[in-house]
Amino acid sequence: xxxxxxxxxxxxxxxxxxxxxxxxxxxxxxxxxxxxxxxxxxxxxxxxxxxxxxxxxxxxxxxxxxxxxxxxxxxxxxxxxxxxxxxxxxxxxxxxxxxxxxxxxxxxxxxxxxxxxxxxxxxxxxxxxxxxxxxxxxxxxxxxxxxxxxxxxxxxxxxxxxxxxxxxxxxxxxxxxxxxxxxxxxxxxxxxxxxxxxxxxxxxxxxxx
Amino acid sequence: xxxxxxxxxxxxxxxxxxxxxxxxxxxxxxxxxxxxxxxxxxxxxxxxxxxxxxxxxxxxxxxxxxxxxxxxxxxxxxxxxxxxxxxxxxxxxxxxxxxxxxxxxxxxxxxxxxxxxxxxxxxxxxxxxxxxxxxxxxxxxxxxxxxxxxxxxxxxxxxxxxxxxxxxxxxxxxxxxxxxxxxxxxxxxxxxxxxxxxxxxxxxxxxxxxxxx
Amino acid sequence: xxxxxxxxxxxxxxxxxxxxxxxxxxxxxxxxxxxxxxxxxxxxxxxxxxxxxxxxxxxxxxxxxxxxxxxxxxxxxxxxxxxxxxxxxxxxxxxxxxxxxxxxxxxxxxxxxxxxxxxxxxxxxxxxxxxxxxxxxxxxxxxxxxxxxxxxxxxxxxxxxxxxxxxxxxxxxxxxxxxxxxxxxxxxxxxxxxxxxxxxxxxxxxxxxxxxxxxxxxxxxxxxxxxxxxxxxxxxxxxxxxxxxxxxxxxxxxxxxxxxxxxxxxxxxxxxxxxxxxxxxxxxxxxxxxxxxxxxxxxxxxxxxxxxxxxxxxxxxxxxxxxxx
Numbered sequence: 001x002x003x004x005x006x007x008x009x010x011x012x013x014x015x016x017x018x019x020x021x022x023x024x025x026x027x028x029x030x031x032x033x034x035x036x037x038x039x040x041x042x043x044x045x046x047x048x049x050x051x052x053x054x055x056x057x058x059x060x061x062x063x064x065x066x067x068x069x070x071x072x073x074x075x076x077x078x079x080x081x082x083x084x085x086x087x088x089x090x091x092x093x094x095x096x097x098x099x100x101x102x103x104x105x106x107x108x109x110x111x112x113x114x115x116x117x118x119x120x121x122x123x124x125x126x127x128x129x130x131x132x133x134x135x136x137x138x139x140x141x142x143x144x145x146x147x148x149x150x151x152x153x154x155x156x157x158x159x160x161x162x163x164x165x166x167x168x169x170x171x172x173x174x175x176x177x178x179x180x181x182x183x184x185x186x187x188x189x190x191x192x193x194x195x196x197x198x199x200x201x202x203x204x205x206x207x208x209x
Numbered sequence: 210x211x212x213x214x215x216x217x218x219x220x221x222x223x224x225x226x227x228x229x230x231x232x233x234x235x236x237x238x239x240x241x242x243x244x245x246x247x248x249x250x251x252x253x254x255x256x257x258x259x260x261x262x263x264x265x266x267x268x269x270x271x272x273x274x275x276x277x278x279x280x281x282x283x284x285x286x287x288x289x290x291x292x293x294x295x296x297x298x299x300x301x302x303x304x305x306x307x308x309x310x311x312x313x314x315x316x317x318x319x320x321x322x323x324x325x326x327x328x329x330x331x332x333x334x335x336x337x338x339x340x341x342x343x344x345x346x347x348x349x350x351x352x353x354x355x356x357x358x359x360x361x362x363x364x365x366x367x368x369x370x371x372x373x374x375x376x377x378x379x380x381x382x383x384x385x386x387x388x389x390x391x392x393x394x395x396x397x398x399x400x401x402x403x404x405x406x407x408x409x410x411x412x413x414x415x416x417x418x419x420x421x422x
Numbered sequence: 423x424x425x426x427x428x429x430x431x432x433x434x435x436x437x438x439x440x441x442x443x444x445x446x447x448x449x450x451x452x453x454x455x456x457x458x459x460x461x462x463x464x465x466x467x468x469x470x471x472x473x474x475x476x477x478x479x480x481x482x483x484x485x486x487x488x489x490x491x492x493x494x495x496x497x498x499x500x501x502x503x504x505x506x507x508x509x510x511x512x513x514x515x516x517x518x519x520x521x522x523x524x525x526x527x528x529x530x531x532x533x534x535x536x537x538x539x540x541x542x543x544x545x546x547x548x549x550x551x552x553x554x555x556x557x558x559x560x561x562x563x564x565x566x567x568x569x570x571x572x573x574x575x576x577x578x579x580x581x582x583x584x585x586x587x588x589x590x591x592x593x594x595x596x597x598x599x600x601x602x603x604x605x606x607x608x609x610x611x612x613x614x615x616x617x618x619x620x621x622x623x624x625x626x627x628x629x630x631x632x633x634x635x636x637x638x639x640x641x642x643x644x645x646x647x648x649x650x651x652x653x654x655x656x657x658x659x660x661x662x663x664x665x666x667x668x669x670x671x672x673x674x675x676x677x678x679x680x681x682x683x684x685x686x687x688x689x690x691x692x693x694x695x696x697x698x699x700x701x702x703x704x705x706x707x708x709x710x711x712x713x714x715x716x717x718x719x720x721x722x723x724x725x726x727x728x729x730x731x732x733x734x735x736x737x738x739x740x741x742x743x744x745x746x747x
Contacts (some may be wrong), residue, residue, distance in 0.1 A: 048333045092679065188294060254478065254480075273498075326482075
């Protein structure tokens, strides 16, 4: 999955972090445009929860919001690690080969989670405190699958991509809780200015390619 | 807009390898979750350094505020509050526990998971109020107050570990639970137990992030 | 010149009747109303074991506390130097305590009984402990196999300790009741029979470090392992100046989450303070500063530069002959 851009939006809808990772249409927008995009996403997210069809709302209890754990999303492959001669990755205040190793339940039940267009796909991960992590990927989920099963394939690959994105964004959340929350020079709800956070996010995005 | 509408199984070799049930779900108790995260997934550091650092902070505060213990208690609470609003993000990123339905569940998460993951202690939950919205946490072996003895004047006015109350208040407020958190008794002051009372005032319904229900 | 005999102050009624002041015939008097009810010996503090407990908290909790400490200081300070100075002062108070603690813990004879840190029991046993030390020593000699009483803790270590160290220990336990009680009373005063006190495992205190290199080795090895679970990454003597030494840490754990290299180095002054408090109280006055020196994959690599006062070097010269080269 090739991630183009990562955005972090605080609970009031303000953009606190934005980084482009490759030359693409996204980098033609300036920072002001991104501020506008962030607040638009924030509002559309809220509207989406109201738009859920009544029929689906009634079956809400039966929907499983569990996201399975997909190992080593965004982590350096062990081959690379051994080559560098540093077998133990330092994960800040987390220990072990990965930030977490279980499946988890998504907090985002009725809001917007994924937006697929013919140019890009956007994934949103919202935390219980209202913080939103948005990833824009250049992978396009194709709408045409000519197989015997027809549309089933599309759902499967879309599901997998969505799970990978959720796993990935939760790890970005872990990195955020380390390098931004534990920084005494960061004021809450303000734009993030930490280069270590930047570096870690860039590493993870590169590992995802 | 695609959402998984069925349980994902047999998707590909990648999913659910070595994962087990989600944390806090039916498959795993909160206690097992907390223990597992403490043992395998957190970096640790010498607790005595923690105790000594906190001691340096409190004694410096005593000097700065000229032993006005009411102000020192407030300052400790405020510092704890600032820590709490950040600590909740760390806790949620680490455990990804779903929202608690009621205070009973909240008390379990706090005592079995949160304290275990951060401080490696397991306080007990006691003294439930009639409407199940207030409870007390009884803490044994508080790492902040190891080897600490209060001088006579502080014994009457200072809540040494008041930072814990601030942390709890800040963290709960970020998950939209407005609570009153305060010390009831403290071993350092000569009481039998160290007890913190947590009382829910109201759920901040309008601040619950959209999309959660 | 008056030939008056100088009477001790207790002979003078005006002095004697004053209620403040120490009267050697009576001993210390409680100055606050209920202090006499709470004798310091029954405080739970003195019964807790000092043995290295291997208690840990999560790095997250420590860094959150550290972060708040820095934020509080940052609010109240006007300049970077003031900030660094005050942060260093926090560390100094910790360093002085660590000097005593680590010296005590390093004095435990290797191979003595396990260092379990058991916490203590009731105050009633404390008061009897002091009284029964003499009785205890008699019974201990006959019950030399057990390790429950603090008295027999000494004899237990004589089994496992080396030969020279048994000399003073057994001599002490054989000597007369009151003398034993006295010499051991400092250590085992309030230690209860059941707990294994750290000092019962110590037969000889570790010698004070008198040379610069020795104390620095102690900092590089013992202090760093105590603080961060690993020895520091390097101990270097500066080639340019005689009084400069450097301790290097590739990945300081407390400041790893702080953004901005300058900010991060300022926050390293906490550890500088610990080192400075430690060395100063050990008799080696110095100034400690932190500098960042990234190398290879270690972006956070920090060098703690220790500059000893001239008097320390002079003393070293005089005492140990030629200057360390």
